[in-house]
Amino acid sequence: MDIFTMLLKLGSGMLVSVLIFVLTLLFSLPLGLLVSFGRMSKNGFIRTVTKVYISIMRGTPLMLQLLVVYFAPSIVFKLKVPAGYRFAAVIIAFVINYAAYFAEIYRSGIESIPKGQYEAAKVLGYSQAQTFVKIILPQVIKIILPSVTNEIITLVKDTSLAFAIAQAEMFTVAKQISAAQASIMPLMVAGVFYYIFNLIVATTMEKVEKIHSYYR
């Protein structure tokens, strides 16, 4: 296999990795906010349920979660899974896992906003929804950006865990070519891909942080 074919194959694997990355963020960021609300709920039952959920998601390996999401429907529940379920399973597992981490990040941010901000908003007549969307959330986002960046960078690398259920993303492809060619080259190329991917993520996030640096 020449270099060009190899890069082409790795490139298509890369696309899958990027897709996992994008879809995971797209769903887990809003879901995480929802979970953080549950975690801070006045309702004790909701609070306990979300607490247990977060605890399990953070306390067990993502790879195990991938396997469970992928195999449980067919093996445990004897359901007939559709052909494309493999990719869906990857997204589901990543989303519920990352939502748990994001939920705790949101919570830390929300809880660090001084009570006075809520009180000022209340006296000025803002509704609860307006207070959250206009006053609280923008400040929360600024506070949590560094932690979120950390999480996103980890996610880039974690996409390679989809390997566990043979989803053909970049790492899986690189491993296959590497085994077939008895060469470490494809893995090195994959490493460079991940690195560049994360370099882009880090620079982008740095820019986003800069946009938010106009106030303290």
Place this chain on the structure above:
Amino acid sequence: MKLLEMTHVGKNFDDTEVLRDISFSIEEGEVVSIIGPSGSGKSTFLRCATMLEKMDRGSMSYLGECACVEEDGKSVYASREKLKDMHKYFGLVFQNFNLFPHYSVMKNITDSLVSVDKISKEEAKERAAALLSQLGLSDKADAYPCQLSGGQQQRVSIARALAKQPKILFFDEPTSALDPELTVEVLKVIKQLAKSHMTMIIVTHEMQFAREVSDRVIFMEDGIIKGQGTPEELFETDNSRIRDFVGKLSGN
């Protein structure tokens, strides 16, 4: 007409009775200062009046509209919508300003006018600009709170409260977070407002200021009003506790 009337107000935090049977009312144009030692319930009283805290006992009405009435010894509040609507009657200036750090000075003032009171953006901006120039902050309209001194921030927060054109303006220790020089700057603004007959209720530790600016001074301790009257009456009182307190803080 009484702008605000509160009768037999009581408030507990767990087992501690913070407010015990306080009755209070204020007429239009009146300036009332509330003084008293820490933990006397001054701030809690203010927070009940501005609905940041719910009182347990007693009744309260703004301009004759009931915010809450007492039934079987318990305060029963009006509907949420009604209460929300009544927020237009008052403004509150906090000890720590509580400006929105991510909004410019202009937006701090105009945002609630536009998104809560549904006033047009242009009118809101005009109102804000007029207030800023009145408070000597015209050049700060585009600044962010973090770029301002404490005194400037407090003046912006006064402008933010005034922009809502409230009937009553509450101040919760407005100068406690400021150094003496900035304190003077903020007190000057409040005196200006008093001259223009703004109805104000001010919780403060600035005795000299309370004496100069108030029509009536209230001395609070242990959750009750222990004395009140014109500044002359209160500051020259025979009550040794009040004289002692006032004397200590005035540095006499």
